[in-house]
Amino acid sequence: MAAPTSTEPQPAPRLSPAQRIERLVVTTALLGLALTGLPQRFAGESWARTLIVLGGGIESMRILHRFFAILLIAEAIYHVLALGYRQFVYGQRPVMFPGIRDWRSLVMQIGENLGLKRAGDTPPNYHFALKLEYLVILLGVIVLGVTGLMLWNPIDTTTLLPGETIPVVHSVHSDHALFTAAAVFLLRLGIVFLWRPRRAEIFAESAGEQVPLSPAQTAARRRRFLPAALALAGAAVVALVLFLTSEQTAIDTVPRQRAVIFAPQVMPESGDPNIGAVLWETMRCAFCHGPQAEGGPRGGPSLRRPDLTFEAFYRQVRVGRGDMPAFTHEELPDGYLTHLWAWLNQPEA
Amino acid sequence: MMRGALVCLLVLLGVGFLLLGAIVGITAAQDEGVDEPPPASDAYCLLCHTKPDQMWHLASGESLSVTIDPAVLARSVHGESNPEGALACADCHPNFRYPHPASLSRSVREFQIERYAICRNCHEEQYTRAQDSVHGEFIRRGQLEAAVCIDCHGAHDVQPPDEPRQRISLTCGRCHGAIFEEYRGSVHGAALLDEANPDVPTCIDCHGVHDIQNPATNLFRVRSPELCGQCHGDTELMGRYGISADVFNSYLTEFHGSTVVLFEQEAPNVVTNKAVCYDCHGVHNIQAVDGDSSGIRETLLTTCRQCHPDASADFSAAWLGHYPATLDSHPTFFLLNRLYDVLTPLVLVLIGGLIGSDLFRRMRRRFSSRQDGR
Structure with missing residues (x-):
């Protein structure tokens, strides 16, 4: 960006078309990130x-959030190169970083607002608010960009860093996003509705700090800068693309849990007397054979006999005899008979 | 002559009235079902059905015992304890007299399917819900092994289905034996079957009772955390076992949980690859987290790799657990959280203060210029 060289009165400086496009891109990306991230x-x-x-x-x-993130990262890369271009080719120092003068200006302004200091004749100058906003956005891009990329590829991140890094950066990403969104929102509110900072003064700062260079010097510097910048930009884009496509964090479809649904005849590894006790009660065995299988009032014999074998017990249950009904496999699966047998072989409660 | 004609007319009228009366009477009698035999009494039925070894042989070659123990019937919920009075045989077997009407059923199962709709007469709500269940759906598809009323409740010996509580899972286990064995080995199953614990879930607490839905659907999947949360988000219940109720809330606020909840709310039938409770804890074989070497913490990386196959060795450490981070457990995470808890409001208050002080200056100026104007 060419700096004014004449000392004659200049029209109010305006942002260059490239800077306006940058502003549009940053605004779009930040709004998009806020609208897709905060929810x-x-x-x-x-x-x-x-x-x-x-x-x-x-x-x-999430896809939209990543799209806006890429947009902002691309803009950040461009912005760094543009800053480098202005610095290296034209000798313009970056003036949007708040300096000591800006912090002093902020403190002084608060003092004047509160009536602690006598207000000067000139209207208040709030252009430090623009710089503060720039600082918040810059910090946001760095913090959210780094943490966002780490979250984009959590497996790569935990290959290099401890696993606990992921929840930490997730928390920082989330908290800092809220911080950035709220701070920018409040500053914009002030800038648009109250303060109306005079951008001309910032331009003047920029012009004041510019090192004068001849056109030949500028052209020579441009010839050196542009190839290097293009190479750097290309490397950054390639690195970014490689990084963003290097990891498949999760499979697309969670594997189904496999289970045999209809399996009436599963045999347990061992009989469980606790289950047997419940079955004894619920399968109406106790009705005839007594609550502890000691024999019942309806004539059902005791099943706590040392001579009773599992085979005899099984046959009696399945076939039935006399008043004893036969129990089908559906009513009383073999596995359940194992539990009943385990209970019958326990000492009486 | 006239007299004879009059007598004939009167006779004809009388016969006509008699015929009309007979026709009306017969019609009315038919309407009232007078010609239908009265329902068979219990004594009539039990005359045969108490004989031992009464078998009905079906075309399939199967035999069905039709011997009834009146005592068993009497102590069922439909027997003497029924508040509306004991059911009679004919209540469930209407129009059954000897000789019995021919059944179209060729097998025992077909006969059971043919007969179970009678339950609807008294239990319409439960019957209808069962029709809408996954079991009802399978029956309609012709898969006759799916459960109908009598498979779970019995026929002549219907007992309260949840007394004791273990009966519930034992009932399901009769058909779902493999799953029952898994459940039996789980922290829930062991507590139920070994300790008769009244708090742990039985099958129906997760799957429902009559309107049991297919648990393999995505809808069931995305709703499952809510299911677990019914108990694991209950502070009082969890407090009895020293388990934090935060486990559920912490899931809802982390990446997987918040995504699943959003899917559940917006698109419950769309498949999501985010983990739900049972992806990490197991389905029926859920173990205590602090258990032995099979506990979830020891196998966490393997669990993560089910969905993140390329997970690095320390990837599982990214999961901080369900409990809130403390200074001792996760100092970096804890301190950074606290930092933003302070930093964000502080900066916002400062910017807000700047705005406020500017408004204050404007008001002061306006006030002083008005005074100057006076």
Whole structure:
């Protein structure tokens, strides 16, 4: 971006077309990230669910979130190169970083607002608010970008770092996103409705710190910078693409749990007397043979006899005889007879 | 002559009335079913059905014992204890007299399927729900082994189905033997069957009673955390066993849980690959988390790799557990959380303060300029 070289009065400086496009991209990406990210953080809230439905569902929201993230990362790469270009080719220092003068200006302004200091004749100058917003966004892009990429590939991350890193970066990503969104929202509110910072003064700062260079020097610097910048940008894009496509974190379909649904004749590894006791009660055995199988008032014999074998017991249950009904496999599977037998072979309670 | 004609007319009228009366009477009698034999009394039925070894031989070659023990019948829920009075044989076997009407059933199972609809006469709600269940669906498809009323409740010896409580799972286990064996070895099954624990779930607590739905559907899958949460989100119930009720809430707030809940709310029939409770804890063979070497913590990486096959060796450490992080358990996580708890409100208060102070300055100015104007 060429700096004004004349000392004659200049028209109010405006953002270059490239800077305007950058502003549009950053605004779109930040809004998109906030709208697709914050509902995920507050997924339990009804407003969040409404937004998720509007976004086409949670998986769709996550795809959109990643799209805006890539947009912002691409913009960040471009911005770094553009800053480098202005610095290296034109000698313009980046002026959007808040300096000591800006912090002093902030403190002084608060003092004046509260009446602690006498207000000057000039209207208040809030252009430090723009710088503060830039700082919040810059910090957000760095923190959210790094943590977001780590979350994008959690397996790669835990190959290099401890597993606990994932919940930590997830928490930081979520908390810092909220911090960034809220801070930018409040600052924008002030900038748009109250403060109207004079961008011209920031441009003036930029022009004031510029090192004057001849056109030949500028052209020579440009010739050196552009190939290097293109190579760096290409490397960054390739690295990004490789990283983002390197991992398949999870399988697409969770494997079904396999189970044999209809299996009436499964034999247990061993009989369980506790189950046998319940079966004795529920299969009406006690009705004839007594509650402890000691023989019942209806003439059912005792089954706690040392001479009673499992084979005889089994045959009697299956075939039945006299008043003793036969029990089918459906009513009393073989496995259950094993439990009953285990109970019968326990000492009486 | 006139007199004779009058007598004839009167006779004809009389005969006509008699015929009309007879016709009306017969019709009325038919309407009232007078010609139908009265329902068979219990004594009439039991005349034959108490004889031992009474068998009915079916076309399939199977035999069905039709000997009834009146004492068993009497002590069933339909017997003497029935608050509405004991059911008679004819209540469930209407129009059965000797000789019995021919049955179209060729096998015992076909006969059971043919007969079970009689339960509907008194238990319409349960019957209808059972028709809507996965069992009813299989029966309609012709898979006759699916359960009908009598398979779970019995026929002549119907007992309270949940007394004792273990009876519930033992009933299901008669057909679902393999699953019952898994359940029996689980922390829930062992507590139920060995200790008669009244708090652990039986089959019906997760699967429902009569309207049992197919548990292999995605709908069941995405709703399953809610099912587990009914108990595991209950502070009082979990408190009895020293289990934190946070396990459910912590699931809802983490990545898998929040996604599954959103799917459940928005698109319950769409398949999601996010884990639900049973993907990590097992379905029927759920073990105590702090148990022996088969406990979930010891096998966590293997569990993770079911869905994350490339998971690195330390990947499972990304799961901090269901319990809230503390300074001792996860210091970095805990401290960063606290940092943002302070930092975010602080910065917002500062920016808000800047806005507020600016508004204050404007108001002050407006006020002073008004005073100057005066």
